[in-house]
Amino acid sequence: MPGQHTPPMPELPEVETIVRALRAPLIGRTFTGLQSDWPRHCALPPLEEMQQRIAGQQVAAISRRGKFLIFELSSGDALIIHLRMSGHLAVVPTDQPRHRHDHTIFQLAPLPGEVPHELRFRDQRKFGRIYLVGDPNEILDGLGPEPLDDSFTLPEFEANLRGRKRVIKSLLLDQSFLAGVGNIYADEALYYAGVRPTRKSDTLTPEEMAALYDSIRRVLNMGIEREGASIDLYLKPDGSKGDMQNAVAVYGRAGRPCLKCGTPIERITLNGRGTHFCPACQK
DNA sequence: ACCGGAGCCTGTTAGC
């Protein structure tokens, strides 16, 4: 269970929020260098090669795919970052003291008349990964559909569900089935759909599939709205963040009353993941 | 196709 001082796990909404926050300070800027006290952040290529290759590259666009951030560089290369458990990205003045967990720093060419800034990758758990590749597909290939894209329709969701026989929550967490949903939003979506996380995916009724499709998109959009309200916090170093607990119905609420019926929320372990649900509302 | 477990990390917490 995340304590009050632990920022929320970056899932799709958090990554989307960071992407939006980074566009203004980063687009058009040029990387001059890269330094790291945790070389394993650089998954491909290795740190030294990445240092040489990124220098002089300019940020042309920033986007997201699932939980990956994608920085399109003017050379055609793509810088791709996955925040995993505890990653954060922020553009801050270089004279601002670095945080203990600021492990990897992207240096930026200074703008005339401005104090120098740099992009800092803070990552307490050190699970984050950075890639610098010519073709983004090299990294993003196996990802499933984007849940918020117009092309992700209920019929497509139903079609993808067809023939699968898995515990439904495991499917939602499978990034090749659906991109961007993590533990928190999976629990939340299943709660609003009234579906138990333990249900086999091939037992869902058409009504439940539709409800789940809707609630996945609803909780992700809610997350983006909520994070968006606290967007500037990402640019500050103190790490304090939005009011997650007020917006969450089941995740981390084991033993506390269901918001709909008052029944205590149950917590189980499912495929190694903490899983929360209302035993009365979710069938 | 699907599941379970180990491993990667470290701050927090439960247990002694």
Place this chain on the structure above:
DNA sequence: TGCTAACAGGCTCCGG
């Protein structure tokens, strides 16, 4: 009070 061990969690890899 102070120590240690367990735990959490996204993802990958391995074995069943």
